[in-house]
Amino acid sequence: MKNFKFILILIFGFLSSSCNLDEDPIFLDETLYDTPQSASAALDGIYQELTNYNTLERRIFVVNGFSGLFVAARGGDNINSSHNSQIVSLKPTYDGDSESMWGGLYGAIAQTNSAIKSITVVDNPSTKDELLFSDIAGHAYFVRAWSYFSLVRLFGDIPLWLELADSENLNKSKSTAKEVYAQVISDAKNAASLLNGASGNGYPKRYAANMLLAKVYMTLATNPDLREGSLTEMDYWQMAYTEAMKVYGIYTLVPNYSSLFTDSNENSTESIFELQISQDAANSQMGRNFTPPNYKASQAYGYLRVHADVYDQHVNTYPGDPRIDATYLSEYANANTGDIIKVYPADATRANFKIANPYFFKFAEKDKTHSNQFNNQNHIIYRYGELLIMLAEISNELQNGQQLGYVTELLDRVGKVPHAGYLGSKENFRDAIMMEYRFELIGEGEDSHNNRRRGFDYFLKNTINKHNNNPGFNANVDLTLNTTKSEVMGLPIPLKEVNTNELIN
Template identity: 85%
Template structure:
């Protein structure tokens, strides 16, 4: 997919050079969607907006930090740095990462609003151009749905922009989370009906919209405040099953789990929605920020370390699981000195903060000889492994007898036997499958939501208290996570939005 990435470089350069501070952004030009070529360029601009620093690196930093599973050495290699004391200990305050993520996602939403307003689609498209315009419109609806789903899960009630601002419409009051969910469902359904694959490889297909719908219905099944009055919890689980089954069998697991997090196996059979990263086009700093310190020759910060007890639970549940080596890093050679560096569990003493937790390895540059602080590794947003876990969870709630089959399909790849909880009651299975998300997908962007999706009590008992009360907890190297419902369940709307939006106080 490097050809696709090269196109992004050209498109980004065109978009950047075609507007200045005295002009409206180029995506506001309605004629941009008059021809297939310019409309395709605008579509690439929308997806490039998802790969910039604010909507990629800052978003991952915020959602992983707010999951209760990580600590960080950003802004200080100690347990009391401002990120650990704020976001990572589930005591969110106003912070620049959340604010810039907010701005980045709303910027992409503005681009999709322009596309939705401007592009012309026809019923029953048949010509190549008609199919392409339909597909591009489908992408605009999909990205808008995904962006709002990302925001509402973190912030709750938020402004719902479905049009472009103008001189008469500069501010927007908050819509309720329920209203936002209704709009996301509408957009995702529209996307599923319009997407047809005409844009080619490297772009998500309609099945990504089906997977998004399944996620929406799963969330609504366990949150009565989001549900429509005529529908029951089981109705939502059934709707989630229907959407997930539209995706089932359309993709396949790759044989080697670790290969998912390299730049040599991009857009694989497992990938459903993948961001195309180019260090030149997107200026991606993933390889600098999330590669362990001194793992490679170039600058690296290692901003994500997984709580030691999270690692311990994975290792004790599935001894020898190949996913462990693909996910965590605890021992490596210093690229500059040749010394062997160890953190937990390779260094089992946990004597100081520096060595008390393993690094998250998924986003790391995999070449220790790399002298570039940036990297080209794509970032997978949705993949088939997650869909199998979703189907297992949904099937357990429906008690349709299929739940263990999807788990076996997933675990057969790594050659491990399903944990004991899968053979117990419905509740035991539920607890096991919620942990399977963590073992399979930690750090990939869904932890904060999955940990909260079943409500405060479930989050408290299965993440917060499990961490705070684990036998190996050491207050000098382990974060104490907040147990206050008012703190841990959502982020504050950024001050910049409050100070500039007259309809929000």
């Protein structure tokens, strides 16, 4: 299925890229959605937008870099590089990665707008074609919801395109974040009602839309300025619980945690939303960019390392946790020379910036003989392990007595039990579960949001100051994270958008 699907993507991508500047992109052709075959190819084109370099690799770098948990080994492997001194230190300016990510996500939104406008769906679909068209429309709503959710969490007030741009409609003023969240909810609900699985394996099912809704409701629960009408914090926690429970029990944890980050266990029982990557079609450079240098035979840049104190907290909380070796790498043989390379903690001296922090390992190419610049490994966006943490957090806020059970279910996979921090007050459990997101999911795309979701004060206390004030902090090798509220809570609208959109000041 994976190879077949990306043959369609290659066709769609070629047709799109072959249009000249005087022609409309092929996805604007409404006849593309007239037949099941062409509509399915167009659907693959939508998901291809999420796998291109700007929307995947650059997005991963931005959301991790802006989380307060990483250092960058890019653009100069030193503490004063442009990335480390700006976005990674939570001092964002106008940068090319954020701008490219912005363009990639809005490119996906443009394709979904075309699909939503062009596809005809019927009530109560019953034929094979009716079910397929309904499913494709559901995917369009889901991708649009996910894309806007990704943008609004980082940029706040943004342009809300729900129609196609044309020569008379090239600019869009910003909508408030509250309005964007309302649209995300509407789109995710439409997706949940339309998705039926007719597109086959490898595509997200309606449960991904339910999980997205739960995430949105959790965000609104802790952000009163974004709530609608008379709904209270507890209303939103309850709605989050209702949506998350629609997903609970549908998926299962895979036995081996580390297998989630290989190309041998793709589309597993744990995967809820997974981007399908083909080396030949998608030109994915995830393995090149996020594999430690010289870990494999060909190019490997190791763009991200995890703060040493974040690693230490994981090890101290769960000694012997299998998630540690799957997440961080500190010692390995140079694939080209055989020499042993060591960084912290294998080299505990932290003598210079290059060895002061462990490499982030999840997205590395695990085949050390791999010699291609591109690789095949899929990218999981939503998985069941995260859902269990969400249910634990939600249940704690609702005080329904279920919270410890979900944590136990999660930790049983790695042979651990809930630590003492989970015992005691509601606040104790809250702090413990927010750290569990890191231990289980660090680097997978949600850290930037989860760290900020409970507001600036929580972010300052539990991420920024925890790093800046940790006992092992060394100003010669550790980044000092910014503490200015107006700067650390969001990214500026990209300069290209500001300069070209007449309706944005």
